[in-house]
Amino acid sequence: MARNYDIAELKRLDVAHHLPAQQDYKLIEDMGGSRIVTHADGCYIHDGDGNRILDGMAGLWCVNVGYGRKELADVAYEQMLELPFYNTFFKTATPPTVMLADRIAGITGGKLQHIFFNGSGSEANDTVFRMVRHYWKVKGEPKRTVFISRWNAYHGSTVAGVSLGGMKFMHVQGDLPIPGIEHVRQPYHFGEGFGTDPYEFGQQCAAAIEEKILEVGPENVAAFIGEPVQGAGGVIIPPDGYWQAVEAICRKYGILLVADEVICGYGRTGEWFGHQRLGFTPDLVPMAKGLSSGYLPISATAVSSDIVEVLKTGGDFIHGFTYSGHPVSAAVAHRNIDIIEREGLVGRVRDDVGPYLAEALARLNDHPLVGETRSIGLLGAVEIVSKQGTNERFGGSEGNAGPIVRDHCIDNGLMVRAIRDTIVMSPPLIITRAQIDDLVDIICRSLDEAMPALRAIA
Numbered sequence: 001m002a003r004n005y006d007i008a009e010l011k012r013l014d015v016a017h018h019l020p021a022q023q024d025y026k027l028i029e030d031m032g033g034s035r036i037v038t039h040a041d042g043c044y045i046h047d048g049d050g051n052r053i054l055d056g057m058a059g060l061w062c063v064n065v066g067y068g069r070k071e072l073a074d075v076a077y078e079q080m081l082e083l084p085f086y087n088t089f090f091k092t093a094t095p096p097t098v099m100l101a102d103r104i105a106g107i108t109g110g111k112l113q114h115i116f117f118n119g120s121g122s123e124a125n126d127t128v129f130r131m132v133r134h135y136w137k138v139k140g141e142p143k144r145t146v147f148i149s150r151w152n153a154y155h156g157s158t159v160a161g162v163s164l165g166g167m168k169f170m171h172v173q174g175d176l177p178i179p180g181i182e183h184v185r186q187p188y189h190f191g192e193g194f195g196t197d198p199y200e201f202g203q204q205c206a207a208a209i210e211e212k213i214l215e216v217g218p219e220n221v222a223a224f225i226g227e228p229v230q231g232a233g234g235v236i237i238p239p240d241g242y243w244q245a246v247e248a249i250c251r252k253y254g255i256l257l258v259a260d261e262v263i264c265g266y267g268r269t270g271e272w273f274g275h276q277r278l279g280f281t282p283d284l285v286p287m288a289k290g291l292s293s294g295y296l297p298i299s300a301t302a303v304s305s306d307i308v309e310v311l312k313t314g315g316d317f318i319h320g321f322t323y324s325g326h327p328v329s330a331a332v333a334h335r336n337i338d339i340i341e342r343e344g345l346v347g348r349v350r351d352d353v354g355p356y357l358a359e360a361l362a363r364l365n366d367h368p369l370v371g372e373t374r375s376i377g378l379l380g381a382v383e384i385v386s387k388q389g390t391n392e393r394f395g396g397s398e399g400n401a402g403p404i405v406r407d408h409c410i411d412n413g414l415m416v417r418a419i420r421d422t423i424v425m426s427p428p429l430i431i432t433r434a435q436i437d438d439l440v441d442i443i444c445r446s447l448d449e450a451m452p453a454l455r456a457i458a
């Protein structure tokens with residue numbers, strides 16, 4: 001239960017003093033302040049207006065073990081009393097940090113045996129950016145500076161994160177991307193390959209990477225970065241064979257392969273990591289979110305031993321943050337991994353609730369507003385279209401329908417995100433079959449309710 005807050009006063013203060021993330025401040029002012037989320041338990045959040053909302057987004061794709069885990073609070077409390085902070089800059093480390101590095105290396109496996117800690121997913125990608133460029137210099141190939149990424153990728157909100165990302169509407173704010181980053185097409189079959197053979201489409205999207213490498217000159221390319229499944233771009237699940245083709249291209253030209261696992265990691269796709277589920281082997285793996293289930297900020301970049309052996313010949317890698325390897329965050333992340341393992345959440349997603357979500361979403365396939373449903377593990381998407389059997393959108397352009405359907409979902413007690421006209425979901429890994437039924441029923445009802453407004457657009 002939450003404390004007895006004065007919600008009206010909090011909303012007033014929110015407008016007066018708080019600048020929330022990725023928002024239109026005028027809109028928040030006109031709304032009279034943000035929705036104040038006061039407490040949460042299991043798969044539900046509660047707001048100050050008395051609503052109980054099924055959290056179809058696990059916070060922001062992160063609360064994998066669900067809300068209300070007392071043992072995570074206890075471990076943070078104990079660690080704060082024993083050692084609330086110490087840094088990793090002074091040839092020093094702390095027990096939770098070292099133990100977490102070992103724990104992560106056990107899960108990533110193979111050559112991914114070295115872990116650099118950060119505070120956020122964006123910082124994990126900044127670390128990739130600086131480490132990879134430094135690596136090539138130390139290795140004696142200083143011209144290899146170019147990163148290849150994909151349009152509509154999300155890699156964070158820092159300068160490097162936005163630049164590596166492929167969201168044009170983010171690039172325009174801050175005059176990004178920075179130089180040395182190239183973008184190629186994404187493997188979005190429903191949106192960009194509709195009606196074509198998915199495998200062939202995936203191969204073409206991979207071939208676009210090779211074309212870009214040849215255009216830039218292989219001797220100038222440092223790395224390719226991609227989310228195994230694009231999350232913020234709209235839960236874009238690449239066709240079978242795409243990642244194998246990408247991996248082969250990277251190996252052919254000696255280019256490092258970076259799998260951004262910030263969303264896909266920690267059981268989300270039904271394996272510990274998305275690259276394990278999709279069957280490829282990256283050289284660097286930035287991760288965050290599910291690492292601590294969002295209970296405290298922490299991220300990590302897993303790095304292959306081959307890279308670290310080269311770095312060892314280059315002196316200091318002059319990079320790091322005050323909170324790199326924060327002991328309290330590390331202790332909580334370690335215990336979070338214990339919970340995922342103890343409760344078998346990865347296997348549960350792979351064998352039980354993941355397939356069940358796919359089945360449940362398939363019930364929407366006959367709905368007149370639905371062009372496609374898709375999912376992998378507990379990442380799901382519903383494409384809203386103006387004409388069944390097509391990928392045509394209301395009003396002839398993307399983004400008119402999604403927010404309307406999303407608002408109905410929230411009013412009906414389900415938190416989901418609208419990405420253009422795609423409703424996406426990423427619930428806690430503890431979600432039950434009955435809660436998945438609720439989630440899909442609410443989407444169905446919300447589609448029905450949105451129909452008159454949508455038909456008015458078309």
Ligand code: PXG
Binds near residue numbers: 121125155289
């Ligand atoms: N990489 C990926 C793949 C992400 O999804 C980041 C990096 C950056 O992580 P931090 O911790 O710096 O936020 C993310 C974050 C959305 C949304 O609109 C998605 C994210 C963050 C905020 C909003 O769905 N993903």
